[in-house]
Amino acid sequence: xxxxxxxxxxxxxxxxxxxxxxxxxxxxxxxxxxxxxxxxxxxxxxxxxxxxxxxxxxxxxxxxxxxxxxxxxxxxxxxxxxxxxxxxxxxxxxxxxxxxxxxxxxxxxx
Amino acid sequence: xxxxxxxxxxxxxxxxxxxxxxxxxxxxxxxxxxxxxxxxxxxxxxxxxxxxxxxxxxxxxxxxxxxxxxxxxxxxxxxxxxxxxxxxxxxxxxxxxxxxxxxxxxxxxxxxxxxxxx
Numbered sequence: 001x002x003x004x005x006x007x008x009x010x011x012x013x014x015x016x017x018x019x020x021x022x023x024x025x026x027x028x029x030x031x032x033x034x035x036x037x038x039x040x041x042x043x044x045x046x047x048x049x050x051x052x053x054x055x056x057x058x059x060x061x062x063x064x065x066x067x068x069x070x071x072x073x074x075x076x077x078x079x080x081x082x083x084x085x086x087x088x089x090x091x092x093x094x095x096x097x098x099x100x101x102x103x104x105x106x107x108x109x110x
Numbered sequence: 111x112x113x114x115x116x117x118x119x120x121x122x123x124x125x126x127x128x129x130x131x132x133x134x135x136x137x138x139x140x141x142x143x144x145x146x147x148x149x150x151x152x153x154x155x156x157x158x159x160x161x162x163x164x165x166x167x168x169x170x171x172x173x174x175x176x177x178x179x180x181x182x183x184x185x186x187x188x189x190x191x192x193x194x195x196x197x198x199x200x201x202x203x204x205x206x207x208x209x210x211x212x213x214x215x216x217x218x219x220x221x222x223x224x225x226x227x228x
Contacts, residue, residue, distance in 0.1 A: 001172060003154075034213040037157070045205060046147075046155065046223060051214030089155050093213045097169055099145065105153040 004029065004090055004102035011108040017078040020105045022090030023071055028100055032073035034093035037066060037075045040104075041086045050075060078108070085109045112136040114206055114219035121225045122196050129192040130222045132206030139187035140164040143209040146180065146191045148202040149221075156202075160209070161189060198227045 005023040012018040022029065022037075027099045037050035037080055048057055051064040053073060063084075073092075080107040092095055117131040118151035132144065146158040161180040168180050177194045189206055203221040210216035 004192055038215070040155075043208070045218035046215075047218075048210070048214045048216045050208070051216075052212035055212060055215060057211075057214070080172075087154075091155075091157070091215070098159075098171055099157040099213075101155045108220040 001028075001094060001096065001098060003098040004092060004100055005033045006088075006090060006094060006102035008106065009106045010092050011110055012077075012080045013110050014080050014082060017076060018080060018090060018107065019074050019076045020107070022070070022073040022075070022092075022102050023098070024073075024092055025071055025096075027095040029068065029073050029090075032093045033068070035066065035068060035073040036091045037064075038089045039084075039086050039089065040089065042059065080109050082109050087103050112208070113218040114208070114217060116131060116204075116206060116222045117220040119223040119225070123183075123200070123228055124196055124198060125223055126196050126226075127192060127194040128196060128224050129190055130204050130206075130224070132189045132191075132219050133172060134187045134189070134208065137208070139182075140184055140201060144180075144182070144189040145207045145215055146178075146204060148204045150199065151201040153202075159220070163189065196224075198226050200224065203228045213220075 036047035041047040054066040115133045140163045143160045145160045163182045184188045206219040207215040
């Protein structure tokens with residue numbers, strides 16, 4: 001199972017919106033609505049921010065939203081804040097009932 | 111509230127084995143699959159596998175087949191992950207995470223640092 005493909009880095013200014021992609025195959029991202037996104041600050045454990053493509057856990061800001069088209073899922077962060085600077089990982093359920101992560105995207109808030 | 115307490119840091123030599131424990135509380139241990147995820151220094155997240163605490167059934171990532179064994183002790187709500195034939199590149203933080211709604215991984219353990227060094 002190959003890792004999902006994420007851009008190494010994205011950047012944006014405070015107040016702006018950014019979107020980062022996560023590309024898989026029909027055996028993972030494209031085949032199931034079980035894509036999740038995680039935010040990880042340095043030295044901390046990952047935090048779930050999106051599950052089932054577009055659902056937010058309780059307590060997660062509505063500035064975070066997710067979507068999917070074909071084999072590509074996307075995470076959009078609106079109204080960027082400096083505290084959003086972190087690494088972001090996507091993950092998907094797969095046809096083998098396993099999970100696969102993307103390589104991660106480093107978000108820089110300029 | 112859901113809590114996961116993992117065992118302490120380990121230092122192992124190449125070729126040795128390590129067994130990490132994860133004690134769960136605050137929810138029905140047998141009701142949710144437990145996943146193990148690792149993160150090497152400066153690297154991304156890598157999914158290792160899951161165990162169904164109710165049945166003991168497991169599903170491992172291909173990269174770890176033959177080297178990883180996940181078990182559980184339901185009497186003490188504890189999951190275990192054993193990795194054998196350790197290599198230098200197994201140096202990482204290992205996390206346990208119970209599966210939550212929609213196959214998300216919501217509550218993470220504090221992580222166990224495993225260092226493989228000669």
